Amino acid sequence: MTVYGSSLNGTEDYIMSLARIRIASLSCFCSVIPLAIASAAPLPTVALSAINTRSELNLHLGNNSGCGQGDYNTALGSSSRTHGSAASAIGADADADGTNSVAIGSASRSQQSGLAIGAASHAALHASALGAGAHASADNSIAVGDDAQANAPYATAIGVSGHASAYNSLALGSASQADNINSVAIGANSRTNRANSVSIGAAGNHRQLTDLSAGTQASDAVNVAQMSNSHRAMMTIEHDDIRSANTRIDHLGKLFSGQIAHLQQQMTQQHNQSNGGIASVAAMADIPYTNQQTFSTGLGVANYRNANAVAIGAQYRLTPRTDIRLASAWDNRDGEVIGAGIAYGW
16 A cells, blocks of 8 residues: 555555544645556545544545534535434445434435435434435425435425325325325325325325225214115015105195195296385486476386386475386286375475
8 A cells, every 4th residue: 555655555454444544633634545456457445534633433435425514424425424423424425414413315404313325315303204206394294215205393294206295294106195194195196185184096096005904983984784784674674664754754744735826827926016115216216307497206116036017106396406206017916006295306
């Protein structure tokens, strides 16, 4: 082994001694170790550093790799980084940003006490993301599977492209989706559509729930066997009882049918009279008068729904400031309306 032109014997002894060094007064200690195997072509140069005089031993390996302030950190890979203590970043551009965080895989990211394993995986505070592109982006969330996404606190997405986007939701299966609070989506492409629900399918993607035991409590699910037994029990009711019930129903129907018909007739008549009254009032309101003459008369007509009305009225000017009006209207529903009024101006 050669270090900066000086010879050292015993490669393993040198690396082990370097790992035991606790730096007390130097700001940084770096060694460049070209390794070569006898009778073989030379290997590329590797940078191995134990850094930070104010912390316990940190280890970083790779171009532009580094460990921030903290103890017992490990950064392995080009541009890999750690922050805090007991953090590990393994892979090109891996970033373990917080105490006890672990980021393994190219461009992986993890926050404090988070675990991210897989290329471009991301894990938030106390979250876990396992799989290429898996994102557990909310605190205490879990995403397992390539491109799995858990985007809300305590959400869990398990399966390739699974998606849990609501608080405490669970998406279990490839491309499953739980978008509502406390909801559960089970099976590939299953999707929830309300809070506190369990879905084993989706619109146009229904499934059967098989091997379900008979329910014993009020809130238990019922299987087809229980439904069939209930149907058979209903069919065993005596035919005499059914005929007796039908007879009583027929009697009640005849008893009330006449009364209902009479009531309906009265309601229809009342409805027609109301329409006629409205038409009459409208006809009276539409009578035109002339204000330049002492006496004038007018005619008005109107229609409302199924009623027509005609009205005639007269106006007399008692004084330049006082007018008297009288009007009457008739409709085709045998209704008549009479009205009068006086107006005074100053």
